[in-house]
Amino acid sequence: MFAESDRPHSPKVFDPPAKTLWKPVGARAAGIHDHDVIPEPESFSAIHVDVANSDNVWVAAAPMFELDWVAEPSYFVGSGPTFDNEGNLYFSPFFYHGERVATVSLDAQTGERRWALPADSDRELSSPPFLLNDPDNPGQQIIYIASYTRAVALRPDGSVVWSTETGLSLPPLEPGKRPNTKVHSFNYHATTDSLVTVSEAGELFAFGRQTGELLAPIGQLPGAPAVSDTGRRIPGFVMDRVDTLMAEAFGKTEGGLSVFSYMLRFIFGGGGLVTNYFSVSPDSGRLYIAATAEDGEDGTEDGLSEMGAIYALDLVDDDGNGELDFRILHQATFQGGTGSAPALSADGRRVYVSDNIGNVIALDGELNEIWRVDVGQPLLASVSVAPENNELFAVTASDVFKLIDTGETGVIEWAGDLTGFDGYTNVDKQSNALTATVTANGVVIAIAGGKSFLGANLMLHVGMGLLDRETGKLRYFAEGREDSLAISVVTGDGSIYVAHSPLRRAVGKAMYPELTPEITGGIARYRPVRLDLLARDAICAAEARAANAITLDQGTHMAAISTDIRQTKVLLKQAGNAIAKAIGDGDLTVEDGAELGDLLERGSVHLTPASLPKAVPDLAAACSMLD
Structure with a gap:
């Protein structure tokens, strides 16, 4: 079962790609907000590009590219990176040996470290950095991060603008258990000029953008802790091998859990309410958070939830006394949970979410369901939303799908050509490996190449590709270094960046140790070639x-x-x-x-x-x- 293939190694050669025939037709979806505070989507100022979670950038990705460097390889990085308008890169590591840091900044061209912000404690993770324009200093930007106990605003040189305690304390450490104290990245609520975020446990926070002042009492979503189904997904002998491998590379969590076990429980929702980022409509100010439903919605009163929910909230002054509160305006439930962040159309009139059964679900702004489409496989990430041609892109563990929102229903237009590893000796299965990023000249995706095992793809290789938006054909592909749980990040110079978080390739390494390199963390850059x-x-x-x-x-x-x-x-x-x-x-x-x-x-x-x-x-x- 674990023997090396005797096939010749003859990788597919990708010629310089021809022009794409894709064009925008008709009026795009467009908001009416300005960009005094919210950056234009030239790059990733948030972990899904922008406040609406579109995963759509305005620039072109490099039509040809190659792996350039891997920086900070000791860090397991599960989100980001994000970028400022000066060409600097920011990320917050999850797990690693050694000195604790909250956030690291790199030179995006060279990968050299610029600075690192020390962590407040050995037990606390910081959110991925979130960036906004500084309207008081045109042309400059500010970086915002949060943890369970503190929120911080930084300038690109690492100096502190403000630092505010949340008023919360970390709970007592329980060996072998995972605390639900992870706080998601900030987002921006333009109506109140505030930074908002939510914890894995469903706690809601709002801070003044300019001062860091807590603007509202800490709120709470009503969902119940999710039931994790990871035990049905990973055989025990595989878990044992991978846990050992990951502990050697990145250590263990503060509770003594393996990074692999910890991340699987988080990804599949075990014990948490909110497992992914959230969106804010910059025009209406509504927050959309995918979480769990309340206990009992699944038919059983047991303190747990087996159903997903999406909540529409606003931050309002109900009493007219100047004090803000989070208020739930609408909610909708659905069978199966979700690990996706709700994604909004550019005009805020559509909300898209995916469930873990296989449905892409379209809702209106008040969370009334408009349509759902079953792609035939469990969906693993957020839906990418293009402003043109009503195009959507959804991903599973196997495929990348393009859908069209016709207004009344969703139609699958193509499944992407994932053939980057054709001709590789030890690859007999290829599959999607990351959320898709929509660009002006294609769709940036990641492809995994590996061995078929119990119906899954044991990842041995990974690389980045550019699909044609019109046809789904693979325009170009380059092999990379490591697996990721994050996103295919594209910047203004056409570069592609990937945060290394090796879970799937760690499984491949554990099962086929001689056929794939050692696992590594850090950030990778794919540099553009053929700039013409x-x-x-x-x-x-x-x-x-x-x-x-x-x-x-x-x-x-x-x-x-x-x-x-x-x-x-x-x-x-x-x-x-x-x-x-x-x-x-x-x-x-x-x-x-x-x-x-x-x-x-x-x-x-x-x-x-x-x-x-x-x-x-x-x-x-x-x-x-x-x-």
Whole structure:
């Protein structure tokens, strides 16, 4: 069962990808909020890009890329990383040997450490960093993190803006048990200018953005602790092998649990109410939190819940005395739990959630179900929501699916081409490995390659790929170093970053120790290569967006047109930077670079609703130069 294959090793070769044929059609979904505080989605300022959990960025991903470096390999990192507008990277490690730290900052280009914020205690995890613009200092941003006992605001140099105690204390340590004191990353409630978050146990917090002042009494969601089903998923002999392997690499939890056992219990909800991030509509201010239902909703009064729920809340001043409170406005329950974060359409009119049975569920803002689609497999992560063409992307342990929200129902359009490890000697099964990230030129995904074992894929290899949004075909692929529980992070220069959290590959390593490298933690960067192709994809995406926007009625769709113009500007900035690097790398001549620059400059002058039609010819000419 664990023998090495005698097949020849002949990996599939990926040529430089041709242009994508995907284009936006019609008016995009668009909000009406400004970006004075909320960053434009050029990169990941939150763990799912933005406050709405869209997993959609405005930039193009590099059409060709390769693994560049792995930094801070001693850390098991389960979320992030996130980025500021100066090109700095931030993450909060989960488990590791040695000195305790709350948050680490790296240079995103080199992976060199910039600074680390010490942890308050050896027992406490910090939330993934969350970033907002600082409107009092235009062009600057502030980083926010939280733990069970403290919330902190930091500047990019690591200096503290404010630090506020929550008033809570860590419970007594119980050996062999997992405390529900993990606090999820912050989100932003624009109506009250506050930072909000929720703990794994369902406690709700609100802090003033500017001062860190606690603005509301700590709230509580009504769900009951979830029932974990991990025992039915992992055979005991596998658990024993992997627990040993993970303890050697990352140590154990403060309660003496293996990292592997701890994370499985967390992922599958054992004892917790909220296992993933939450979303906030920047226009309405509503919070959407996926959690467990109240005890008894599953038909049994036992103090536990076997059903999922989603809650819509707001932070309001009910009594008019200036004191805010969390108020539940609506709730909906469904069979099976969920590990997904609710994701919102860009206009906040749709809420998407996935359950662990196999359904993608669409709800309106008041949590009335509109439709559900069964993809035939349990869904493992949040739904990625594109603002264009009503496109959604959902992932399982096997596949990546594109769905279309027709308004009345959801339709599966394709399952992605996950063939990155074709030709590998010891790979007989390939599958999806991470939440999908939607970009202007494709869908960034992770592919696992390994051995089929008891119906699962024992991961031996992992890599990153770029799918075509129109067809689902694999445009490009590069092997990476390690497994992740986080997200496929894309930044403004087209780079891809992955937080290393080796659970699945730890199983592969335990079962096939000679066929896969040692497990590792840290952050990996995949650097763009062939920057001329990145410039091409960014320019062509900008042209397609502008050409579509001029067909829209300005009286009806001004929000969509204005947002298209903002994104076009972001794409042209990305293209300009890529052109300069492509010339330096020798992939673009100085003469062609100058001509492209002139065309983009002339087109940029007309990026207003009134003169947008005049921009399209220059952008089209630039796009055609890079055929």
